Amino acid sequence: MGSEFVALGLTPILIAAFASMACALPGNFLVLRKQALIGDAISHVVLPGIVVAYLLTGKLSTWPMMIGAAGAAVTSVILIEMIKRLGQIEYGAAMGVVFTAMFAAGVLLLEQSDTSRVHLDVEHALFGNLETLIWLQSDGWASFLRFEDLAQLPPQFVRMFMVLLITSAFTYVFWRPLVLISFDEAYARTIGARATIIGFLLVVLATMAAVAAFDAVGSIIVIAMILCPPATARLLTNDIKTQVLLSLFLALSATLVGYITAGYLPLWLGFSNTLSAAGMIATVSGLLLAISAIYGRHRNRIT
Amino acid sequence: MLGDALSLSLGYNATLVTLGATLLGAAAGMAGTFLYLRKNALISDAISHATLPGLGIAFLIAVAFGWDGRQLAILLGGSALSAALGLYFVNWLTRETRLTQDTAIGCILSVSFAFGVVLFTIIQVLPAGRKAGLESFLLGSTAGMLYSDALLILVLSIITALVLVVFLRPIKLVTFDASYSETLGISVRRVDFIILTLTLAVTVLGMKIVGLILIVALLIIPAVSARFWSEKTDIILITSTAFGALSGYIGSAISAVSAGLPTGPIIVLCAFGFFLISFLFAPKRGVLAVALKHYQFQKTVHLTQGLLSLALRQSIYEPKTRRLLQRFGYIRADGVVTEVGKSLAAKTLLNEKRWSYWQETLRESDQFDGQVVFSLMDIETKLTQDQILLIDQGLAARKGKKL
Amino acid sequence: MMSGIALVSDKGVLLNAAADDRNAPFTIRGLTVSYGQVPAVYSIDFTAPAGSLIGILGPNGAGKSTLLKAAMGIVPVVSGQVSFFGKPLKEARYQVAYVPQRASVDWDFPATVYDVVLMGLYPILGLLRRVSKADKAKVAESLAKVGMQDFADRQIGQLSGGQQQRVFLARALTQRADVFLLDEPFSGVDAATETAIISVLKILQLEGKTVIAVHHDLSTVSTYFDHLFLLNRKAVAYGSVTKVFTKDNLVTAYGGKLGAAQLDAIGL
Numbered sequence: 001m002g003s004e005f006v007a008l009g010l011t012p013i014l015i016a017a018f019a020s021m022a023c024a025l026p027g028n029f030l031v032l033r034k035q036a037l038i039g040d041a042i043s044h045v046v047l048p049g050i051v052v053a054y055l056l057t058g059k060l061s062t063w064p065m066m067i068g069a070a071g072a073a074v075t076s077v078i079l080i081e082m083i084k085r086l087g088q089i090e091y092g093a094a095m096g097v098v099f100t101a102m103f104a105a106g107v108l109l110l111e112q113s114d115t116s117r118v119h120l121d122v123e124h125a126l127f128g129n130l131e132t133l134i135w136l137q138s139d140g141w142a143s144f145l146r147f148e149d150l151a152q153l154p155p156q157f158v159r160m161f162m163v164l165l166i167t168s169a170f171t172y173v174f175w176r177p178l179v180l181i182s183f184d185e186a187y188a189r190t191i192g193a194r195a196t197i198i199g200f201l202l203v204v205l206a207t208m209a210a211v212a213a214f215d216a217v218g219s220i221i222v223i224a225m226i227l228c229p230p231a232t233a234r235l236l237t238n239d240i241k242t243q244v245l246l247s248l249f250l251a252l253s254a255t256l257v258g259y260i261t262a263g264y265l266p267l268w269l270g271f272s273n274t275l276s277a278a279g280m281i282a283t284v285s286g287l288l289l290a291i292s293a294i295y296g297r298h299r300n301r302i303t
Numbered sequence: 304m305l306g307d308a309l310s311l312s313l314g315y316n317a318t319l320v321t322l323g324a325t326l327l328g329a330a331a332g333m334a335g336t337f338l339y340l341r342k343n344a345l346i347s348d349a350i351s352h353a354t355l356p357g358l359g360i361a362f363l364i365a366v367a368f369g370w371d372g373r374q375l376a377i378l379l380g381g382s383a384l385s386a387a388l389g390l391y392f393v394n395w396l397t398r399e400t401r402l403t404q405d406t407a408i409g410c411i412l413s414v415s416f417a418f419g420v421v422l423f424t425i426i427q428v429l430p431a432g433r434k435a436g437l438e439s440f441l442l443g444s445t446a447g448m449l450y451s452d453a454l455l456i457l458v459l460s461i462i463t464a465l466v467l468v469v470f471l472r473p474i475k476l477v478t479f480d481a482s483y484s485e486t487l488g489i490s491v492r493r494v495d496f497i498i499l500t501l502t503l504a505v506t507v508l509g510m511k512i513v514g515l516i517l518i519v520a521l522l523i524i525p526a527v528s529a530r531f532w533s534e535k536t537d538i539i540l541i542t543s544t545a546f547g548a549l550s551g552y553i554g555s556a557i558s559a560v561s562a563g564l565p566t567g568p569i570i571v572l573c574a575f576g577f578f579l580i581s582f583l584f585a586p587k588r589g590v591l592a593v594a595l596k597h598y599q600f601q602k603t604v605h606l607t608q609g610l611l612s613l614a615l616r617q618s619i620y621e622p623k624t625r626r627l628l629q630r631f632g633y634i635r636a637d638g639v640v641t642e643v644g645k646s647l648a649a650k651t652l653l654n655e656k657r658w659s660y661w662q663e664t665l666r667e668s669d670q671f672d673g674q675v676v677f678s679l680m681d682i683e684t685k686l687t688q689d690q691i692l693l694i695d696q697g698l699a700a701r702k703g704k705k706l
Numbered sequence: 707m708m709s710g711i712a713l714v715s716d717k718g719v720l721l722n723a724a725a726d727d728r729n730a731p732f733t734i735r736g737l738t739v740s741y742g743q744v745p746a747v748y749s750i751d752f753t754a755p756a757g758s759l760i761g762i763l764g765p766n767g768a769g770k771s772t773l774l775k776a777a778m779g780i781v782p783v784v785s786g787q788v789s790f791f792g793k794p795l796k797e798a799r800y801q802v803a804y805v806p807q808r809a810s811v812d813w814d815f816p817a818t819v820y821d822v823v824l825m826g827l828y829p830i831l832g833l834l835r836r837v838s839k840a841d842k843a844k845v846a847e848s849l850a851k852v853g854m855q856d857f858a859d860r861q862i863g864q865l866s867g868g869q870q871q872r873v874f875l876a877r878a879l880t881q882r883a884d885v886f887l888l889d890e891p892f893s894g895v896d897a898a899t900e901t902a903i904i905s906v907l908k909i910l911q912l913e914g915k916t917v918i919a920v921h922h923d924l925s926t927v928s929t930y931f932d933h934l935f936l937l938n939r940k941a942v943a944y945g946s947v948t949k950v951f952t953k954d955n956l957v958t959a960y961g962g963k964l965g966a967a968q969l970d971a972i973g974l
Contacts, residue, residue, distance in 0.1 A: 094527075096345055101524065104517055173834065184825075186775070224413035235400055283417050283418045600784070604749075621787060
């Protein structure tokens with residue numbers, strides 16, 4: 001593994017790994033709370049958020065886009081909750097109404113805006129551009145020790161790392177109430193665990209991970225990484241701590257295997273083109289789920 | 304211009320697309336109603352995303368055999384197969400493992416979509432792949448649609464709608480009462496299978512017009528909107544079908560006459576427009592109606608309880624009750640009961656006593672069931688004069704006994 | 707009928723809350739809860755004296771569970787006030803323990819019996835405080851009280867229905883509360899569990915705690931409880947079991963749903 005790998009391969013792999021793990025962490029609780037599809041909704045409304053941010057600022061810079069995406073995600077979550085409660089509509093259906101309508105509005109705005117000059121397109125939003133997140137300034141592992149080289153790391157690298165730190169810290173600090181509201185929300189309320197706020201923060205956290213990850217790796221990998229590693233881990237253990245740690249390990253493994261399969265395997269086999277790394281990572285995470293669904297020690301429901 | 308489109312006079316293709324979209328909307332509205340009533344709405348999301356790998360594989364196979372990979376029939380066939388497979392996996396995961404349905408849906412939709420994207424990166428480098436135009440299935444595109452494509456969609460939409468009509472009775476029975484229909488010998492599993500197959504057909508057909516991401520909207524939004532207007536399956540079904548058809552019709556007509564407006568999003572936003580109207584203004588379940596009724600109900604409860612306390616000379620603890628009593632002029636700011644208040648309090652107490660007596664002695668089993676709290680109703684409007692006379696005699700006799 | 711003495715002066719001035727039941731362990735005044743336009747419970751007044759063991763009885767859909775949920779602030783109320791020791795729930799939270807219906811949670815959750823019972827210590831543990839030996843002892847003690855000491859490491863999904871119910875009770879016991887509200891604690895449990903639970907509740911009563919349990923089995927009412935609250939959306943009767951558990955009251959509460967045979971079976 002030489003300098004070329006550090007410059008071209010290492011940063012995309014690490015960014016994808018950070019993204020996968022940052023998504024998997026809140027995903028564990030979403031799966032247990034039967035809110036799995038919140039991830040689906042969030043990743044669909046990222047597009048309108050970005051388009052609106054672009055229309056408002058006229059620029060395609062990172063922060064307005066991230067804020068726009070996060071704003072759209074939070075808006076969608078609030079709208080879903082509103083429609084569910086006020087209209088007495090079941091959760092899944094309310095979700096379906098909100099995220100499809102917002103996605104449609106996003107596509108429409110996108111087509112109306114001047115997109116020829118900007119690199120804002122639906123495919124980018126869906127597939128990401130993991131392969132372009134390279135670290136050209138690096139000339140090998142030693143670059144990690146040189147400040148001027150580190151400063152040239154892709155901005156996604158630092159951002160994704162920060163998001164992983166934040167999600168980890170949140171999960172650690174709020175572990176008890178998170179477990180409480182996932183198991184027995186009504187009881188959690190009576191014991192003063194602030195179920196509503198914690199539940200909302202969990203969704204905000206998932207949104208943050210999804211938005212940051214979306215910018216780096218596209219929205220498909222986001223849904224897959226929120227759900228697949230936790231679902232896989234769920235079939236392998238009956239202990240929630242083990243489940244969360246296992247889901248991180250699975251997210252990491254899927255990233256490594258997926259990236260290598262997409263980026264190197266075709267070349268080793270003599271083909272000249274690589275495959276979509278984000279797509280392959282998500283595909284591998286699906287394969288891991290399939291294996292645990294067939295062979296997992298705790299695959300069966302026990303009650 | 305829009306008039307031309309709405310009256311179907313914009314040429315063959317536009318007319319076929321409009322007709323196809325209308326029929327598609329109607330079929331989606333119908334299938335969606337059943338999905339929604341079976342609490343299965345979001346399974347359509349898994350179905351639609353799971354079409355993508357099939358699309359890619361169908362294209363690759365076609366190219367390998369030297370056919371034109373862009374043949375719509377081939378692509379739709381491949382999509383249908385892979386969507387069916389995705390659906391099978393969702394059901395398998397839910398049935399055979401401890402994962403809940405929402406998790407299964409999310410996993411299958413994301414993984415199959417991702418796998419589809421991997422296939423697309425293969426297709427893109429093929430000589431035939433550069434102009435494959437498979438991206439158009441993501442968001443739908445009616446521009447550059449062939450006459451034969453439009454015709455295919457139209458014919459298949461008609462077939463889907465017909466199948467729905469044929470199986471309408473058993474489907475309706477199952478969505479209304481699954482356990483009852485089992486006793487009639489209708490297999491719930493089979494009916495669910497039919498509903499999901501129809502959903503699959505609608506999804507695959509809708510891909511070219513509204514795109515695979517937005518077809519979900521047509522399956523969910525009209526059904527949810529229709530739910531606001533009625534409690535009866537028949538009326539929900541008709542309303543949902545109408546909403547779906549109108550969205551398809553108006554949406555495709557609008558996009559036919561305005562160059563920049565993509566068909567799919569416009570159709571979906573039309574459907575959402577119907578949703579908003581239903582959500583806010585539907586007479587019984589609409590948000591405004593419910594809020595108004597709730598406000599009035601709350602007022603009635605507070606006033607009745609307050610007046611009763613006044614009559615029984617009990618203290619009133621709740622500030623809101625006091626505020627309301629004051630606003631209606633039943634008590635003064637210093638808490639003294641007004642004349643109006645006194646007479647109304649007496650009337651409330653009488654009403655309460657009459658109802659209790661009637662409930663204890665005269666009620667015929669389940670009369671007025673579902674409205675168990677009688678105190679909030681004026682007895683004189685609910686029972687006949689004779690009945691009330693009977694109650695009053697009973698009350699008087701009871702009072703005599705006590706003395 | 708059971709609310710405080712009316713404190714209205716002759717001029718009809720509405721005075722503040724009556725003094726008598728102000729500091730009772732558990733007081734409900736004028737409580738109405740509704741789902742939609744039909745009240746689930748209507749205008750409930752209720753005061754639980756300290757050291758009482760109260761059964762709430764009524765037909766299906768009478769609003770028994772709703773009453774407890776409203777008291778615990780889990781469902782919104784249309785009108786009315788709830789207080790514990792004269793304080794609103796917010797200020798008395800740690801003095802009140804709630805045992806939800808067993809079926810309200812998914813038992814296929816990755817947790818052990820110990821994990822669930824430890825949840826009762828959340829008010830003490832907060833976010834990050836480590837679980838001390840004393841905390842562990844409290845969990846063990848609660849488990850022993852319900853006869854589940856050997857099951858601490860057992861996965862909760864592997865328990866029988868009765869064992870699950872005992873775990874829920876143990877969780878409430880670790881809270882060391884003064885008022886216990888239990889929603890259908892005897893529903894779908896085995897005979898051994900039923901005995902274990904009622905003896906725990908009776909011990910709590912002896913310790914001066916106030917225990918209120920939603921109940922549906924007419925045949926055990928007299929042996930289990932000392933107070934009975936008969937409910938059918940409205941309060942039907944409330945008082946000592948001997949006074950309230952009468953045929954007339956039951957017929958009023960249950961309407962036609964109670965057959966003569968059932969009444970005979972319980973000797974009324």
